[in-house]
Amino acid sequence: MTDRIVIFYGSKKDFEELIARETDKNQTTIPFMELIQHYNARLRPNESGVRESALSHNILVDNCIVRADDYGSVLEHVLSNFVNIVTLNHDIGSLFVHNPPRKVRDSLRSTYGDEIEYFNTEYPDLTREKLKEVYSNIDADILGQSNCKKQIISGMYRLITKTNNKPVVLMLYGPSGVGKTESAKSISKAMGGELLRIQFSMMQTTEAYNYVFGAEHSKGSFARDMMARESNIILIDEFDKVNSAFYNAFYELFDEGHYVDTNYDVNLGQAIFLLTCNFGSEEEIKKKLGPAMFSRIGCCVEYEELSTEQKQAIVQNWYNAIISSLKEDEKKEIQKTDILDWFLKNAERYDNIRILKTKLENAVFNRLAEAFVIA
Template sequence: MKIDVFFEPEPTFSRRVNKLNGTFHFAKLLKYLDEATTTTNEDETGETKVNISFTSDISEFQNNHICVIRISDLVGYRSFVFEKIDAHLQILEQLGVQQVIINNPTRILLSNLEQRSDLIVHNKLPFKKSSITKIDSLVRDLNSQIIGQDIAKTAIHRKLIVQHVRTGDKPLVLMFYGNPGIGKTEVAKVMAKSLFGTNKIIREQMSMTAGTASAEYFKATGHSENSFSKVLLNRKSNILLLDEFSLAPAYIQTSFYQLFDEGKYVDQNFSVDMRNSIIICTSNFTSKKQMKNFISPALYSRFDAVIPFVDFTPEEKIEVANRIVDSYLKSGKIRSQYIKLIDVNNVKEHVHQMVQHFSNFRAIRNLVEDIIADELIGNSEWED
């Protein structure tokens, strides 16, 4: 019997399985086994053999030759199932199963399979380093989409080149720091879209990590629980955003030493390959000295770059405001019957008069929304 292990996101694995004929899910077999009678004995070689007597129809398992094991299907089962996988594999062989396909096995399950000669682990590196072509494309996207932050853009470009040319596949670990609402998170999203073709990034709010629930999430106490490692296993890009990392408790920060160093995230249940990843930590502190009071020297030294994000200049505030106004009127954020009632030049003129009193993107966006509302309220054609 052939055993294939695939470390890949569940949707990718599902597409792989859907192309196959003659499959059944291991979780369904376990339900049948709960009702069956099982006995064990030793053969002439001293090996333990499992004999099973089913009490219900098992034709589904006998007529299909591929067993699919997904950890997400085994939420209701304890790790005992993984510890006794040899016994279950014997049963599958008795049923005539020719192949077992496993997605993202737990560490216990994989360790109990490693001695088998019929095991093949497909552990291809899930994400490659960013090519020079993609890095150049990112630079163009950052310049066109992110207002200001020239120092940050230059530092990011430099470090991406460093990651590309160096040997090995260690993650690139960056710390973005500066006041809120000036582009740190938006830069991370642009990087994901440009480098990996998706704006879906894994984003964790680290300032909220405290207490037992967070400890279990980042360190995991059971394979059936929601965990950070499961989120990483199913990521769509190789960019990880850890917001307000410096405010995470020390016992949570220690979970990231191996990830920052080796590109591997390990908890009690899973080991996740994060090589070649780009890990972006953010902080709303405005100086390195402030951050160092909240991050241990050992962890701080693991950042490849600590990159400042500076406040908008007066000219940049006007540019931000203009882009927000244009996006509201051209992107479908306002119902079409109201757009015709808005004098764009009048809105921008009022925004320009007030925008210097506001410090970040969110505040400027709220200003734009209020002025657009005032423009509509003052229009004689305004109606529901």
């Protein structure tokens, strides 16, 4: 028997905060995996390690917590028979369930129906004041790219009206290392929560297919990651590297803010999707993505090559950040070198800002290693 059922959809951080609010340290609280031990004891009493006396009567507990990671540790039939397994050997005051797969949700609904309480992560509403904060953040964090910043803010403005449940989809394109990913991080910081960043290009075809469409409940998936997101900003890096056969998975998502895979269904109506690619024009993007996918992109935002002065400003900022993290003797060692001057003079040689940053860091830490370790 279970007196109270709470289903929470959203981030792990918010779920743990809910648990902290709704439970008391003086109460008896057990994890879901302890219930599984008792269930296994019924099936294999000689192997479980659970005493026979513990199986002869129901155990009273105040709370049971089912965390999202727990589902990956059980077999498929546990999900379908979730309610029976949970109540098999325990009388539970409150059952807290985090981001349940569809089979778990349906098992609970078939038994408890309208008695279930639902909570979820509350993402900040986009208002003009919040949008001003976003613009202020991105303007401070990203050098140059003034047109890009205006286009991004313009593309996001539609969410203020709340006229429909369609997410914002923006394609950020241009050379590598000119601020596309950093723009996404800056926007997410202003909107609250850690950015959800997806890189399909890192996956092989089979792995990517299972991730996008869902496979075994124990495996990670696009839907599960979106359900657990902290931020309502979702970055899909190198969207053009996704196998074109997968694009139909995004049609309903970008049209209606709804995503369904084998195990989960997620609503993302007010989310902001930032896609990136390295193409040089909208025509190239359209040719690669195809008309159906291209038509679902709200705006293509072109990032330009940085000027020499902007690269020099970035070098100075990175150098200052590194210096501020060093001990006094390390600072003095670096400040007597010409590392900063060399990179300021040669900044224009670097087209990719990430490479420029890596080279600068390597120069600093190579010198420190030689001075304080190798010498």
